[in-house]
Amino acid sequence: MAAGGKDEMSENPRIGKVLRIPIEIVTEDETKVEEMIKKMADSKGMGSGGMDDVAEAEKIIEQTKMGDLLTLGKEHIGNLLSFAKNPAGMMLSVFLRKFAKGAGALALAFILLEAIKFGLEYLTRDGMPWDRRFRRYIQNEVLAFLDRMIKAQLRQGFRSVITTTIGGLRGGQGQVSGNLFDLSAGRNNKIPFNQYAIPIDTGLSKGVTQSVGGLAGLARGNR
Amino acid sequence: MDIHNAMLRLQSAPTRALDWINQNKIDYAIREILDPIRNLQTSRGHSQGFIDAWRIEDTGFLKMELVNDHRFADLLEYGWEDYDVYPLGKDNGGADTLKFHWQGKWHFSKHTHPRGFPGYNIIESADNWGYFDRFLERIIDGANRWLQEVKMR
Numbered sequence: 001m002a003a004g005g006k007d008e009m010s011e012n013p014r015i016g017k018v019l020r021i022p023i024e025i026v027t028e029d030e031t032k033v034e035e036m037i038k039k040m041a042d043s044k045g046m047g048s049g050g051m052d053d054v055a056e057a058e059k060i061i062e063q064t065k066m067g068d069l070l071t072l073g074k075e076h077i078g079n080l081l082s083f084a085k086n087p088a089g090m091m092l093s094v095f096l097r098k099f100a101k102g103a104g105a106l107a108l109a110f111i112l113l114e115a116i117k118f119g120l121e122y123l124t125r126d127g128m129p130w131d132r133r134f135r136r137y138i139q140n141e142v143l144a145f146l147d148r149m150i151k152a153q154l155r156q157g158f159r160s161v162i163t164t165t166i167g168g169l170r171g172g173q174g175q176v177s178g179n180l181f182d183l184s185a186g187r188n189n190k191i192p193f194n195q196y197a198i199p200i201d202t203g204l205s206k207g208v209t210q211s212v213g214g215l216a217g218l219a220r221g222n223r
Numbered sequence: 224m225d226i227h228n229a230m231l232r233l234q235s236a237p238t239r240a241l242d243w244i245n246q247n248k249i250d251y252a253i254r255e256i257l258d259p260i261r262n263l264q265t266s267r268g269h270s271q272g273f274i275d276a277w278r279i280e281d282t283g284f285l286k287m288e289l290v291n292d293h294r295f296a297d298l299l300e301y302g303w304e305d306y307d308v309y310p311l312g313k314d315n316g317g318a319d320t321l322k323f324h325w326q327g328k329w330h331f332s333k334h335t336h337p338r339g340f341p342g343y344n345i346i347e348s349a350d351n352w353g354y355f356d357r358f359l360e361r362i363i364d365g366a367n368r369w370l371q372e373v374k375m376r
Contacts, residue, residue, distance in 0.1 A: 014298050019291040021346055022282070023252065025244060025359065 239373070240366045245285055248362065252279045252287060255358035260349050269343055273299050289346075302342025308335045 123130040153159035257277055264274045276293035293299065310333065311317025321332045349355065 012298075014303075016294055017297040019289075019293075019296040019300055021289040023256070023287050023289060023355070023358075025248060025285040025362065 236370055240370055241285065243369050244362055244366050247365065248285065248287055249279055249281060251358060251362045251365065252289075255361055256289065256349065256354050259352070259354050260345060263348060263352070264343065264345060267343075269345070270299060273343070298340075298342075300343055300345060302340045302344075304339040306337060306339070308337065309333075 120130075122128065124132060150159065154161065257279055260277060261274050270293075273291065273293045273296065276291045276296065278290050278292075280288045280290050282288050291300070308321060310319050310321050313319055319333075321330075321335060323330050323332075323335070
């Protein structure tokens, strides 16, 4: 900046100059585009007479990059007509036309393989019929685990098995049990107890069914 | 809709596609050109005032302008070269010495040589990163997708 009281910066013509970068879409041939725009402006309103203009505009567009849009349109016309005549045949022919030739056959095989893979994956998903997790009976596995746990506890002395002739103390009679169990039917009375119980005939007292209690018995506090 | 009507509709597809492109060009330009340019400048630590001054202006059918009206937009974008500063001299109605404030001190000198600045060159960068090409690609994709949706109605 000059010291003579004059601000030279303000004299720079580049200061305050607005930066303008023009962006144009479709700039292949400006004359053609202008012609096309004119046609489009004329054909606004889509009256019946306007269709010829549109067709002409279409021809112009065909020669520009926008031609891609038009080819798409023509394909669709063909598809629509054949679909109207024979829907199933059209779908099949379109599919085969796309994939049956050369490398297309490989693509078809690849797509089939992918479809099979997808099918298998779908069926083996969580909760689906082939879900592998449901082939395992978790109930059995838990029982086996608890059995092993109880066996280990018994072996180490943390748990004991009490054998008694008093049926009421064995459990298996429902929630309520005790030594007031009705023995009026006699000592040979068959005491109903848990189906999981393993009866052991020790031979010490004949006619009395003894039990280690079984899993369910132990679980109900048969001690 | 019968086949005849469908065909008429398809024939007008290019017209409608161009109309659609014209209506959506600003949105696409903001998404594909303006925002990426702003992000690029922010990542390079450029002047925030310059970044905020970017905008898109509609200038006609299928035309628009990327505008920056920051006071030093032109200088910052294209840069400037090294230059010399001499006093005007008493003969020319000025002083014989330059006086300027720099780094907290007043300096007196017969001549200074401020360095130039290479400029942000952000438009060149945007072109190199393919922002403009991608804009064109995306808007034509969008028009195609829109045409397919409309045709099936």
